[in-house]
Structure formats: C-alpha cells, structure tokens
C-alpha cells in the first residue's frame with residue numbers, strides 16, 4: 417500500500433439503537449449501530465475507501481460535497497449489492513471543510529439515511545492548520561448531527577412515510593443529536609467549535625442558543641467563510657453544514673445553555689451544553705478565515721434554467737422526474753456556468769421551500785431574486801434552500817468529469833424523482 421494514501425474501512429451494517437429506555441429500534445450504521453465515523457483527510461491527500469455492504473439490500477456510498485469524478489461520487493449508478501464491496505480512490509482537491517457521506521440508491525436514499533447511514537468528512541488544509549480556531553476533536557471541536565425521527569406507538573423508529581410525508585418531506589416528533597435525545601455535552605470555557613449537519617430527511621431548522629446570545633458562523637457547506645458571520649439564529653435546511661464558534665468564556669463552571677430549534681412555535685430544546693472548569697485554549701474569534709476567489713458572472717459561458725415544482729406528490733425539475741437512463745444536461749469540462757434555479761409557486765400556500773443540491777462541485781451564490789445573498793451564503797455551497805417563488809442564481813466551474821446528480825435534498829422528494837442528471841465531458 418502507498419504510505420501516502422489514507423485508507424478508510426466502512427461497513428454498512430444492521431444495528432440497534434435504544435432511543436427510549438428499553439425500546440430497541442432497528443437501525444443501520446457504518447461500522448456500528450447508528451451513523452458512522454468521521455473521516456479525516458487533508459487537501460492534496462490520496463484517499464482510498466474500502467466500503468463493504470453487509471445489509472440485506474443494495475446501497476451506495478455518496479460523498480456529499482466532495483469534488484471527485486462521477487465514478488467516485490457514489491451516486492445511484494454505483495450500487496453495491498449485499499455482501500459486495502466498492503472501493504473508490506481519489507485525491508482531495510478542495511479546501512478545509514465539513515462534508516458528509518450517505519447512501520444514494522434510487523428510491524432508497526430516504527429510508528437508508530433515516531435508519532442511520534450518514535457520517536461526516538473533515539478536510540483540513542494549510543490554512544486551517546494555521547488558523548487560531550478550536551480543532552481538538554471532542555475537546556473543543558464537536559460534530560453535531562441533528563435529525564428528527566418519528567417514533568411509532570411502541571417507541572421505535574421505523575421508516576414508514578405516508579402520502580403527506582412524501583409531499584412535504586418527513587417531519588418527526590423526536591429530535592436526535594448524534595443519535596441521542598436531548599443529550600448534554602461538556603464544553604470547556606472559551607471558544608468552542610460546533611460542526612453542524614442537518615441530517616434530517618425533510619425538516620429545516622432555525623437554531624438559536626437558549627440565552628439568545630450570538631455565535632459566529634465560520635464555514636458553510638464547502639469550506640471556511642472569508643470572515644466569521646455574527647448571528648443569533650442560523651437557518652439550516654437538510655444536508656447543509658455550518659461550522660459555528662460559540663463563546664463560553666463568560667460562563668461559570670456548571671452553567672448550562674441549550675441549542676434550540678425555533679422553526680416552530682414549540683421551541684425545541686435539542687441538546688444542552690454544560691460548561692466545565694477546563695479551558696478551550698482559544699479565546700478570540702478570528703477576524704479573517706480564508707481567501708475565496710469569487711467567480712465573475714461575466715465569465716460564465718452558459719446559463720441554464722431549472723424549475724422545481726411540487727404539486728401534491730408530483731415533484732419535478734423542469735417538468736421531469738428522475739430517469740436513470742436519461743442525461744438531462746450536458747456540460748463541457750472546465751466551463752463556468754450559471755444555474756438559475758426557480759422554485760415555482762404552487763397550490764394555495766404557494767408551495768414549500770426546496771433545498772437544491774448539486775453533486776461534484778462547490779458553487780457560489782450570485783443572488784437571490786436579484787439581491788445579494790446573506791453573508792453566510794457568500795462562501796462555498798453545495799446545497800441551497802430556495803423559497804416558493806424565489807429564483808437563486810449559482811455559479812461554478814465543472815472540473816470533474818462524469819455523471820452527477822442535482823436534486824432536492826428533502827429525501828422524500830429526491831426518492832419521488834425530484835432529481836436530474838448532468839454529465840461533464
């Protein structure tokens with residue numbers, strides 16, 4: 417084996433999770449009962465993943481947000497049959513970021529993710545090495561995967577979506593953080609870094625701290641922002657990532673504060689932070705984070721239009737539902753393009769928001785309905801929430817070859833066909 421090549425072993429397997437005391441749910445996990453290990457890599461590093469499928473059904477391993485060729489992306493064409501293996505190899509060719517991995521089988525993505533198949537990928541680079549931000553895993557730098565699940569009468573989580581869940585995306589009544597209900601996390605005094613992933617199938621969150629204090633977003637989906645963005649509420653739609661810094665320096669040992677979802681009137685307490693007598697070692701929010709070179713829309717050689725539409729259970733992009741045998745868009749390798757994505761108003765209430773995700777690239781947001789995007793959307797993105805009636809223009813250049821998906825990341829919508837394919841050659 418190449419000593420410079422990082423190798424990861426992942427086995428998709430069946431597991432059990434006790435969400436409520438004494439009630440076991442059947443779950444799926446990578447190398448364990450639920451969720452999977454954090455894969456830590458560096459920019460420039462050669463990586464091999466040895467993925468084994470120990471499930472009773474086919475699955476894939478999609479590397480969400482990673483800039484790799486279509487064959488390594490783990491989309492629906494890369495099915496792994498039960499008992500079989502899939503071993504992609506690639507070089508990390510993008511800056512420090514928090515990405516994730518999850519299955520992507522046609523019509524099975526929602527179920528398999530719901531049952532527990534998801535994990536994080538951390539990329540580091542020279543810039544992130546040098547930045548004075550918390551980076552000690554589990555000490556001052558924490559993965560936080562938020563998911564909602566619907567428990568049945570017996571208290572176990574079975575994936576059993578009704579027609580309404582297909583239409584609206586599945587919303588559960590039970591909130592899990594890293595697989596546990598309302599866990600607590602001991603945090604040191606000083607600055608703490610939270611790497612938030614909305615791993616839910618359908619729900620969009622609005623996160624706040626229970627004391628309404630400010631925090632600072634330092635990274636979006638595809639990497640560090642140029643500067644920290646101060647906020648008191650963070651909106652996060654399915655699949656989006658946000659790294660935030662929270663300042664616990666003014667707290668006394670034993671003080672607590674909660675992470676709350678305020679997207680509904682019933683403010684939901686998701687988890688609790690308990691401040692310890694340790695020190696995080698970082699006491700200042702940095703002023704500069706990363707240099708991002710911004711695409712110039714004048715350099716785009718092409719603008720494509722995408723219209724997302726949901727009428728009842730008919731969920732389409734450009735009036736089509738996903739067909740594995742059809743390439744919807746052909747893109748020339750290395751071209752810079754603008755994709756203009758509209759969420760068409762439908763129904764009495766005007767429809768619902770759809771998070772649009774693009775494989776194989778990280779993009780930048782040019783505008784939302786002609787207006788500059790909010791500051792925390794001025795960095796690298798791979799998933800962008802689009803409101804009913806809204807048009808969002810994104811720009812990127814296509815530097816990896818092969819077949820890639822674009823789709824709504826409400827997983828019930830994706831499985832219902834709100835997805836298309838583009839090929840880069």
Ligand code: C2O
Pocket residue numbers: 478480518520655773775821823825
């Ligand atoms: Cu998170 Cu098509 O992926």
Ligand code: CU
Pocket residue numbers: 478479480481773774775
């Ligand atoms: Cu993806």
Ligand code: CU
Pocket residue numbers: 769770771824825826829834
């Ligand atoms: Cu959708």
